Amino acid sequence: MSIRLKYWVVLAFLWWMMTPVLAQVTYQIGTLPSINLNKKLKNDWSVNAKVETRQIYQTGSFSSTPEREFNYQLSDFTFTGAKKMGFYGRVGVGYLIRFREGEVIHRINQQYNYTKQYNGMRLSHRILTDQTFFSNETPDFRLRYRISSQIPLNGQSLEDKECYLKVNNEYVNNWQALDYNLEIRIIPMLGYTINRQNKVEVGIDYRLNSVVTEDLNHRFWLALNWYLEI
């Protein structure tokens, strides 16, 4: 058998193997706008309030016709208190209340951030644990790690009225009852610093869910963020 023929046989075999898997791959497309208020307090303390909503416009699987229907999925209200630790760190605890299709969900989180300025970029690491409590499901426990980078598009440090590129990459480990799941998030954003108090960002929040199971789920959100220092 020639090498070329072997190549086509292997490719055909892989395609045959992949077909049932691809059939199960689902996706969602929607929007994820958020407003983020941050207030510095005395003695290195700060508080943060975030409102985020989620709307779905299209769902389906890659092998079938998409279903286009507007669905207002949820609203999240998060409150976080944090304190600077060391020269670059910040620890915080937060509470989230989620309103999702008539259900009220409560979540608490604990987080540590390490943010440092390097030549031409700012890098931030976040380790976060959260516990979610539902009215009719067993609690959900997550361990998350996120790395975020911010690169000014003009010059080496970010100034007012300048654009920047921000990229987040997060790994979300999830345990609920005996089930384990992994979600991977990649979020490229284009940001603009209006002034020291205001930043706006737009980008794609891509989430690949159920990485360790067969039911892969891709979620694409058009993310719109407004960060406001008060």
Next chain:
Amino acid sequence: MKASNKWFFNLALALMIPTSVFCQEKFERESRMSTSDLPNFALDFESAFEDNQSIKWYLEEGLERYSIEAKYKRKGKRFSVEFDTLGTLEDVEIEIEQSAIPPTTFDSICERLKADGKSYKIDKIQIQFTGDQSLLEKVAKSGVSEPGCVIRYELVVRMRKGKNLSSFEYLFSEKGTLEKRSEIIIQTSSNLEY
């Protein structure tokens, strides 16, 4: 001038100097310059490198003046060369490790930093060369000091003063005497944390 008046005048002057030298807020706004915007002196500077050194050019806006800065990496070191808008080479700065500062100078620097804040961490150190233009041109290529150059050290320091955490830019003489200090105002990072 009477002796008492002279004493009062000297005291007032001594009080004014630290206010003006040490309590400034650093304002700098950099914007990248494209090749088509480069003045002739910048093109001449580039062509003086025989090995096609890649250089990024920035227009730097300060509180009172504009300058043009060339940034490049050479022999593993980060260089920053500042010109005024007429093309006069003003200084060459090279990023260095702490170990490159003579121990006695570094001790004086540390003493000053300890006196200023409860605790501190040095984020970045640059050795700064000023002096005759022809000497600076040589330093900009070789990264090695030339006899006749004036040496200073510029440090970016994260410092805790009381209960506040701030960033400062310090400029020390070759012997470790403080010449200038300014607070660096940094954009908040809440968009990276939440």
